[in-house]
Amino acid sequence: MNLASKPSALERATRSDAQRLGRPLTGWRLKLYTVIFEADTPAGRTFDLLLISLILASVTVVMLDSVAGYRQRWGPVFDALEWAFTVLFTLEYIARLSCVMRPLRYARSIFGIIDLLAILPTYLSLLVPGLHALIDVRVLRLLRLFRVLKLGAYVEEYGMLGRALLASRRKILVFLSFVLLVMVVMGTLMYVVEGPANGFHSIPVSVYWAITTMTTVGFGDITPKTELGRFIASAMMLLGWGTLAVPTGIVSAEFTALRVRREPTTRTCPACLSVGHEPSARFCRDCGARLPRYFTDTEA
Template sequence: MKLQEGPPESWRLRLYTIIFEADTRAGRAFDLALVGLIVASVIVVMLDSIASVRARHGTVLTTLEWMFTLLFTAEYIARLSCVRHPLRYARSPYGIIDLIAVLPTYLAFLVPGLQALIDVRVLRLLRLFRILKLGAYVAEFGMLGRALAASRRKILVFMFFVMMVVTIMGTLMYVVEGPDNGFTSIPVSVYWAITTMTTVGFGDITPKTDLGRVIASAMMLLGWGTLAVPTGIVSAEFTAQRMGRAPTTRTCHECLSEGHLPSARFCRNCGARLPAWQSDEGLWKPEGEDRAEPS
């Protein structure tokens, strides 16, 4: 690996590096500014739902909402303009979230008749989807998502085991307690087993017999271990994610996957050639290889 100077980059590549990657000072500043805007916009939506606050500061909240909407619209357009495949990004999960973040405000403005419908509140609540945009700017969100994806089969097997346990224990409680003590059917008894195993215990159904209380006690103790198992599975995968690769935000221009090593030449997902990785120290490329020019 060595550091080399390259020719001036195109505005699309510079904009792409700032928006989609955070290994440069400008990229980190952009991400931090967006995180602040997202949190502030969510706070405005929450304040707007309080009647007394809306009555006193409704004009200010509306003005702020439009400011956030215009800023997020400009960000969405900038993202589409700097990627190689705008339609692919628009159909990606983050692209859909970006669109949902701005669409409700425009819909409520363009279709005034919707204000007469009670269900129009759904459009206002959709603005809270902006908080999902945080996942695009915090590296740990991506690591957690990859850890969950890697452990999904183990979690599914564990959930299947839990369903068998609550079904058997619920059926047993139905036989022991019976309808006279509130266990009127097997589904109701399974519901009791789920609330007991998850340590929620609403208290609407409780065992009255001694044997039923022994079974309930065993279910409560089993619940502690039940909650610990998936936590351990995800924690192990999360640790593997942290140990497995260097923490960069290097992004493929073709499929928009991120987290590639600084020395990588091709995308690990789609195989496309990666442009040189840029950080605060400059432009890096493998030894003996010319810098990939942006297209």
């Protein structure tokens, strides 16, 4: 038996990680993967800025194309630009699939579906003219800014906010119940004070007015005419400022209690594609897979 032909323990571990994580280890796929998914390098930031510009330009074309005057004058130009954007986004989608070792996992992810929906309507409108109305789905490209701008790196902060809302749900529910009670009482009072002659035809209509007044919306379709009614309305408007501030204070207090300092990054787990891992992390916090080495600007 030729012992030299046997892979070492390190080689076996490296192959095992590659198969499990789906991240390319060498070659052009690794370079492309680092630029697209872990854009903490100059090349990655340049790619992101270029992609942001293309997305904003594409959405601008979609919006201008919906204006009848612009469409009549610049229709052929808009069509040519749209196809150019679609081809570029198609190439980018193919590049994302080709640089990961598990393309189906990315294709089934949220951003993979968004990428597909951003280019699919253009091709469908060509094959099936009756589906041209779906062309406005291209505005979904804006959702890709959340990934390109690396807001996913703050996923931990999003989780903290969700936990703060969950922890304060009982307080908020009690507060909203109290506000609803006040709305019913004030609406009934205004129904008695103003009456149907001044537009308060029923208690539900008066409660609707109380809600719009307390929230400082004030549509103006119903307004008090008597002096007492205006005094009550003024008091409700002033009370509305404090009413809107209470839920914010409740959630802010819970959020502060849960807040921890973390350094957001664009580090991506090749197994589940979750982002925002700390530079010193060794395993994915979502799926538990081993994370590859994290590259910085100085190492790129």
